[in-house]
Every structure is written in C-alpha cells, then in structure tokens.
Amino acid sequence: MDEQTFADFHVCVARPRSARRWFKPQVRLYVDGRSPFAPLPFDQAFPMLEWGLNWCVSAHCHQYLIIHAAVVERSGRALILPAPPGSGKSTLTAALVHRGWRLLSDELTLIEPESCRVVPIPRPVSLKNGSIAAIRAFAPAAEIGVPVRDTVKGTVAHMRAPHDEPLASLRTIEPHWVVFPRYEASAASQMTPVPKALAFMQVADQAFNYTIHGRRGFDVLATLIDRCACRSLEFGELAAAVAAVDSLARAS
C-alpha cells in the first residue's frame, strides 16, 4: 500500500509459536498483535481470515450502525438483506451478484449515522454446505475457491464477486429496500410486505451495536426503515427469488 493509504487493522493468520507449528499444525489469527480466538486446524486459515475480518469490523467500527445483513446495489440504490444465519442470505446474495447486482457485503451492512447511507465493504462471499453446489449450478461461471471441510459452520467456500472493482464514484449508497430472506426447501417464491414497525424490530434484532448507539441508534434505524420499502421473501429456488427481487426493484 502507498504512503497515503491508511490500513484500519493489521490482520494476519500465522502458525502459532508452539509445538503446534509442526505437530498437527494450527493457525492463529492476529489482529493488531492480539489473538482474539482459539487457534484452528491449519487448513482453515482462509475461513479464519474471513471471520477475523468480520470480527474487526463488528467489534470496533462503532462509528457505524452495524447490521447483520447482506447488502447489494443496483443503479445507485442499496438492497439490504437482514437475516439470522442459515436463512440463505449469502446464497441469495451470490445469486444476485451474478444477475446484475453489485456486492457491497454478504455479512455486515454498515450505516453511516450522519447520512443514513450504506458504507460498502465488499469481500468474497462465504458459501456454506449445500449453497456451494447451488451457486455452481445457478452460475456456472462463478469463481469459487477450494472448499474447506469440517469448520464450525460445516464446509465453507468463498466466491469472488463478478463486479469486485472498487466503487470509485460512490463512497456511500442510498438504502432503498429492506428484504428479509428466508430459505425454505421447495417453497414457492413469495414476497410479502412487512409493516414498518415490525421491520424496525427485526432489523434492530440483527443490529450488533444497536444498544451502543442508544437514542441515536433508534433515530438512525427509524430513518432507514422510513426510507426503505420493506418486504419478506420466502424462497426455495434461486432463479425465482432473483426474479422476485428484480420485480421489486423495477416496481419501486
């Protein structure tokens, strides 16, 4: 990096300075010289790096309201997908970014409190278990890394976003839709309006640092929900889910 670029965190994954360097090798994550997690088997180095990067943001970047949500962009407008783990959020995101949406994040949506706009932090999308094959089938051109087995989240592989060049023109993006995805095997795609009060509570539930922001957190979230069309999306099949999202985008 050049002299004018500020690195927010110094992160590395390295073999520990112990016998586990050689014997049943492990890997340790260092964030600014501190090691916040127990070491993992060596072949999990890459997932550990990804979790470490997420931890850096969610444990430190409280200048933003941090929502556990994927977020993608099209025509300068952001679609936020808040959901608990296992809802198909990353899978849907991976599908959307192969159909003209741009990845802003598959895990953490950062809202700048002053402007109530989304700050992008794009990184490879983390696909788990069955999602890996689902995305390979949905987007054969997808660039997916080597799957890592037996992690705490099962088998994990990372997918490169097709449009991963930096968004030079947009530092922040206007949020326009909030969609709560929920994967249900063999369910038909169904998009349902969500009342604003309920949407507020559901997003607050997924906000890591809502309580840290206190009153301001409430105000920022209220503004966000006011500005966005809020829907829930139950889906069992990716093509239909993408079509439902696209028709929402065309309609509003």
Next chain:
Amino acid sequence: MTTAATPSVVAALRAPRVLEGFNIPQWEDLVGQARRTNLVSRLAYALRDTGMLSTVPAAPRSHLEAALVVAGAQAEAVRREVDLVRSALTPIDTDIVLLKGAAYLMAGLPISRGRVFTDIDILLPFDRLADAEAALHLHGWSTTHHDAYDQRYYRQWMHELPPLRHNVRMSVLDVHHAILPRTARLAPSSAKLLEAALPVAGEPRLRVLCPTDMVLHCATHLLHNEELSQGLRDLADLDSLLCRFGNSPGFWDALPRRAAELDLCRPLAYGVRYAVRYFGSSVPAAVRDAIGAGGASRATVRLMDALYDRALQPVGDHGAGPATSMARSALYLRGHWLRMPLPLLLFHLCIKATRRTPEA
C-alpha cells in the same frame, strides 16, 4: 524519560500537539498502538478536549469517533449497573465502596473519560460478604467459577468472591473485601481503607477511596497485576490521578505517610517511578525523596526498570516478541510471587498447568 523508547501513544497522550505534523503511516501506527494498549478512547478524549479531533485525517478519525461512541455507552451502562448493585444491596445496610473504573466514573474524575471497563469492582467489610452475596444472588447475579478448585482459590486465598455475572445483562461484578489477596506479602488494612472512604456527592450509600488511597490502590494494582498487557493503561490511570490530586492541599505530604500506614511503600515507589518515567507525571522532588525506592535495593530497581521497559512496549503484529514475552512472563511470575507464599504458588501453578480450561 531517558532510557526507554516512548511508544507514540504515550507521547500523544502526554502532549497531543505532537500529532499536528503526523503523516498517514504515523497515524496508522498510533491507532494500532492505542488499540494494542486499550487507550484508543483515552486518546480520542484527549484530542477532543484539545479541540484537535476535527483536524485528524478522516481515516484515523473514524476509529477515534467509534471509540468515543463506545466509551459514552459504557459510561452510561456502568452508571445504570452501579445503581442496580446499590438497590440489590439495600438489605445489607452498609455503604458500598466503589473501586477503580466505577469509582472514577461516579466520582466524576477526569480519568474516567475514555476508560474502558471490563467489570465493576466494589469493596465491602469482610463480615458483610455472605449477606451481600446472598442479596446479589437474589437479584440475578451468579458465580462465574463452578469448579471446586476455583471456588476454593477465591474464597480461601483471594481478596474477593469469585466474580459474579448477571444472568440477564451479563455484566461482571467483583466483590472485594481487600485490595490484595489474603495470601499476599503486603497486607493493607481494609478497615483503614473503608474508614477513610469518602461519600460520593449526590449518590447515597456510595463511597470511593480517599485520594491517597485511590492512588495507592492504582499503584498496587499496576505492580501486583500479573497481566502486563494492560500496563500502559494502568500507568496512564496513575498519571491522571496524580495530576488530578496533585494540586489538592496536603495531598503530597499525606501520600508517603499513608503508604507507610497501609504497608504499600514499595508499590507506590515503583508506581511513581514509572508514571514519571513514562508519562512525565509531576511529583515534587521532596515527595520522590520521601518515597525513595520503597526499600528495594538498587540492583532490584535496575532489574525492574529493564523488565518494565520491555513489558510495557506495545506488541507487534504477531503478538509480543521474545524479549517482551520474556519480560512479561517474569513479571507474571513476580505478580504471583507477591500474591502468595512460594509453596502455595507452586501448588497453584501446578494445578493451573495441568488442568485444561475450555477456551472461550
């Protein structure tokens, strides 16, 4: 300071003006150091107080602003928690003496601005401990150490109950009956500390240690803590307290006298030595002479200087280097050595080494 390399975060806290000419790589180094030493929010307050925060380049500034948000939320949470502890302890009919962070905050001391909390510490008379524990259990606090050895370790040898955690809010409360373990070589009298504790204005039933005792406790904590990764933060605390109380009439005369009364001459001597060495704390020469080395030999002091200069260095990107690790291990052992007699220490370290604790 003459010999030790001053970390840039210390230089910045001492004189924020040094940051005016900082370029981006220097800022990156500074923010990293501040994070490694738990001093980001302290630094943020120092810059805000001097009106310099708005002049900081955007990238490092956003980290400082994040730290301000967290510090503000923590202060509010601690006030609320202290209030809840007070109401839970209503039946035990004794004043609650707050220690460390919670005391600094409730007493409105400048040191509390931007100080990161991990738990709340209170001091109670030993004979009220059982009642206090029962009352806290009734109000949702539970013990954190369920292992029989740990329970025995705390109850038989330590100066506090096993830490309590609230079942719903997850906040941690340390209930002390002394400021050093029962097994420690030094034995500051809790009765004297409690007797001299001062009420907190506008806060019924809450007290804090009087200024000399607060300084002595802070120095004792620094010198007896086996965890040197927080060393610079503790020193910054001590510097801030000395600066705050240094102008009060009688403080400097009383400090060495009180140290003698409480059997804390040695921790005070080292504490003052390193606060002056690192933070340039202004301590009158006569007081420094009166405190002296607290009975330590010159060779011991030289060794301690060497260990502290090493141990207080912020860690590198791959954790502490070999020299810093070694110095910290030596001070870790020293911390334990001061806390318990050798046979007990060996027994305790054997238990700790052979037992597997599940990693969080």
